[in-house]
Amino acid sequence: MYRIKPAHITGIKVITHGICLGFIALFYYWGFTDQLEGDPVKILIHQMGIAALNMLLLTLALSPIAKTFRQSALIKLRRLFGLYSFAFAALHFTNYLVFDLQLDWANLFEDIIKRPYMTVGFVSIIILFALSITSPDNVKRKMKKHWQTLHNFVYLSGALGVLHYIWSVKTSVGKPLVYLIIITILLVLRKDKAKHWIKKQFKA
Amino acid sequence: MLIKKTKNSDETENNVTDESIFNDRRRIIKGLGFAGMGSLLASSQQAHALSLFGSSDEDSLFKTRELSFSKPEKYQIEEPLTPELKATRYNNFYEFGLGKDDPFENSQSFSTDPWKLVIDGAVENPITLDYDDLYSLFDIEERIYRLRCVEAWSMVIPWVGFSLNKLIAKAKPLSKAKYVSFRTVFSPKQMPGQKSRYVGGGIDYPYREGLRLDEAMHPLSFMAVGVYGKTLPPQNGAPIRLVMPWKYGFKSIKSIVRIELTEDEPKTTWSMLAPNEYGFYANVNPKVSHPRWSQAKERRITSGGLLNRSRIDTQMFNGYDEVASLYSGMDLSKYY
Numbered sequence: 001m002y003r004i005k006p007a008h009i010t011g012i013k014v015i016t017h018g019i020c021l022g023f024i025a026l027f028y029y030w031g032f033t034d035q036l037e038g039d040p041v042k043i044l045i046h047q048m049g050i051a052a053l054n055m056l057l058l059t060l061a062l063s064p065i066a067k068t069f070r071q072s073a074l075i076k077l078r079r080l081f082g083l084y085s086f087a088f089a090a091l092h093f094t095n096y097l098v099f100d101l102q103l104d105w106a107n108l109f110e111d112i113i114k115r116p117y118m119t120v121g122f123v124s125i126i127i128l129f130a131l132s133i134t135s136p137d138n139v140k141r142k143m144k145k146h147w148q149t150l151h152n153f154v155y156l157s158g159a160l161g162v163l164h165y166i167w168s169v170k171t172s173v174g175k176p177l178v179y180l181i182i183i184t185i186l187l188v189l190r191k192d193k194a195k196h197w198i199k200k201q202f203k204a
Numbered sequence: 205m206l207i208k209k210t211k212n213s214d215e216t217e218n219n220v221t222d223e224s225i226f227n228d229r230r231r232i233i234k235g236l237g238f239a240g241m242g243s244l245l246a247s248s249q250q251a252h253a254l255s256l257f258g259s260s261d262e263d264s265l266f267k268t269r270e271l272s273f274s275k276p277e278k279y280q281i282e283e284p285l286t287p288e289l290k291a292t293r294y295n296n297f298y299e300f301g302l303g304k305d306d307p308f309e310n311s312q313s314f315s316t317d318p319w320k321l322v323i324d325g326a327v328e329n330p331i332t333l334d335y336d337d338l339y340s341l342f343d344i345e346e347r348i349y350r351l352r353c354v355e356a357w358s359m360v361i362p363w364v365g366f367s368l369n370k371l372i373a374k375a376k377p378l379s380k381a382k383y384v385s386f387r388t389v390f391s392p393k394q395m396p397g398q399k400s401r402y403v404g405g406g407i408d409y410p411y412r413e414g415l416r417l418d419e420a421m422h423p424l425s426f427m428a429v430g431v432y433g434k435t436l437p438p439q440n441g442a443p444i445r446l447v448m449p450w451k452y453g454f455k456s457i458k459s460i461v462r463i464e465l466t467e468d469e470p471k472t473t474w475s476m477l478a479p480n481e482y483g484f485y486a487n488v489n490p491k492v493s494h495p496r497w498s499q500a501k502e503r504r505i506t507s508g509g510l511l512n513r514s515r516i517d518t519q520m521f522n523g524y525d526e527v528a529s530l531y532s533g534m535d536l537s538k539y540y
Binding site: 028031032033034035036037038039040041042043044099100101102111115116117167168169170171173174175177 | 289290293294298302304305308354355357401402403404405406407474477478496497498503505507508509510511512515
């Protein structure tokens with residue numbers, strides 16, 4: 001059977017960098033030079049948010065795909081995809097704070113506290129931030145078993161990210177529904193793992 | 205790509221991006237689509253990159269034509285106009301899809317001639333307008349109105365058309381008529397959103413809107429047949445649409461085929477779909493929040509890129525104070 005080799009993984013990583021960085025560079029170039037049709041601020045917020053969700057769902061899809069097709073090498077892509085998900089999410093948030101609110105911090109705090117879609121989106125990003133800063137190998141070694149506990153929160157982050165998307169639009173029939181279906185499938189695939197984890201917590 | 209250097213001080217006309225640059229951008233996006241994995245990041249704009257024939261070449265665009273009209277002093281406002289390319293490429297018209305660029309992308313082959321607009325119900329003189337009547341029955345004029353979307357963005361747009369009250373007066377409303385109900389054309393063959401629930405956002409089409417008769421008779425209530433001096437393109441509601449400048453944009457129903465005068469308050473699309481979020485009145489009101497976001501401020505879409513500081517305070521009735529008397533004594537947080 002054909003197996004993806006480490007050299008291929010390096011190739012996929014290079015392509016991922018190219019696409020993600022190219023995507024960011026192009027959209028900001030168009031944004032700053034007013035070449036986006038409509039409101040450049042809203043468009044950048046939207047594009048970066050969708051890109052963050054796509055990368056996150058892709059990250060969560062890697063292990064089921066690797067298991068099903070017996071391609072364990074794919075697991076090596078998880079960190080990179082996850083980090084890009086955070087990068088896009090951070091840009092999404094920064095666009096909102098800097099270009100939309102124009103650094104009106106009071107307004108930001110009010111939004112996060114008062115508006116549920118903002119609250120869940122913010123929690124989702126905070127989780128991705130925590131996962132990103134604990135992603136280097138030496139941090140992972142130092143954290144020992146706590147690392148896995150922390151990184152299990154990626155599922156919560158994914159669920160909240162999709163919820164944030166659904167609550168932010170006027171009608172959720174259509175693309176938001178597709179995201180809901182995908183995240184549900186990805187979470188259901190982990191139900192044994194979740195059961196196992198909950199049992200362990202009660203024993204301890 | 206052509207890089208045009210501009211100074212920050214360059215004003216309005218110069219800041220309007222050349223259409224060829226927009227089209228360049230589309231070509232690049234299409235290129236990205238073929239990179240395969242690019243589509244993983246893609247949102248609506250990139251989704252189109254994957255469709256080979258979704259072209260925006262000159263020939264495949266809907267044909268509009270120049271209109272002649274007067275420009276009454278009263279309706280020429282000072283605020284800078286939203287560039288035509290933004291007002292015609294960034295739209296909500298769910299019949300053509302939910303993305304902001306879907307209405308433009310999916311509507312260019314929409315057919316508006318022949319057209320039939322019926323005015324009936326509680327009237328003495330029911331009338332039917334055909335395509336040519338839309339432009340010839342009344343003197344047409346240009347009015348520059350602010351448009352405030354319920355999603356907290358706004359534009360300044362030069363509409364061409366006539367007062368709704370002229371049209372209603374021609375049909376001679378009976379004394380029992382209290383409301384006016386409007387309907388968009390139902391044409392699933394031409395409107396993918398009407399054909400599929402998933403393209404059209406689960407709305408029960410045809411789209412419908414309504415006004416109280418006194419609101420409809422207010423001189424600001426406007427029927428537009430054109431925009432930026434030309435006939436309306438489909439994404440903006442060709443061939444005829446309502447423009448209600450003091451109400452959120454979704455009240456300004458597009459591509460109208462029927463206007464019916466009624467005794468009871470008509471059902472309206474958004475209040476049917478989410479009654480706790482969208483009411484019958486939908487007057488622009490900075491003090492009444494949408495349940496999920498604030499309405500106190502808005503982003504004005506003009507020219508200028510990311511650094512353009514265009515976040516402004518939303519005004520009561522979108523700044524059209526002359527309509528306030530229509531609502532005296534009403535609790536506007538209850539009748540939102």
